[in-house]
Amino acid sequence: MNTLRKHLVIAFTAAGLFGAAVGAQAQSTAAPAEGRHAHAMTQEQRAAKKAEWQAKRAERHAQMQAKRAEHQARLRDALKLNAQQQPAWDAFVASMTPQKRGEGQRAGRPDRAAFAKLSAPQRMERHIAMQKQRTTRMEARLAALNNFYSVLTPEQRKTFDEQSKHRRGGRHHQHQQRAA
Incomplete structure (x- = not known):
């Protein structure tokens, strides 16, 4: 009796595994037909x-x-802010506004295919050049910030420092929670 039970258990297990394998195979072959992969998509x-x-x-x-x-x-x-502080505020806000494409932020950036064709030293030179452009933009922002900060009163500076302390960088830090 025990051997009959063992044989039934083995047979049902084998049938279950076979059924799972057939189902997985059916799903993997049906995926491209359903348009899940980019190469199976039409131009439209x-x-x-x-x-x-x-x-x-x-x-x-x-x-x-x-x-x-x-x-x-x-x-x-x-x-x-008072009227005398307004021009410094305007310059500060303008310096903090991200540039549009084509105005230097991504201008001159090669496409991936062209970038991949470069040698390792050439790619490193491009990276360094892009970093220098970012540093130049940040230095311009710092100059505008220093100019604006210099026209603030001590109370305004305290308010500005407190409010800017909670602001964490741009789009890359949005997922982080703010410190309390």
């Missing part, structure tokens, strides 16, 4: 997907601009 599907991605990107960009403007308005209201 690719164009529609690209248009959808661009629309989402434009929406995120608009949301980020709205949040930036809202933050700047709150900071300006909290600082209670």
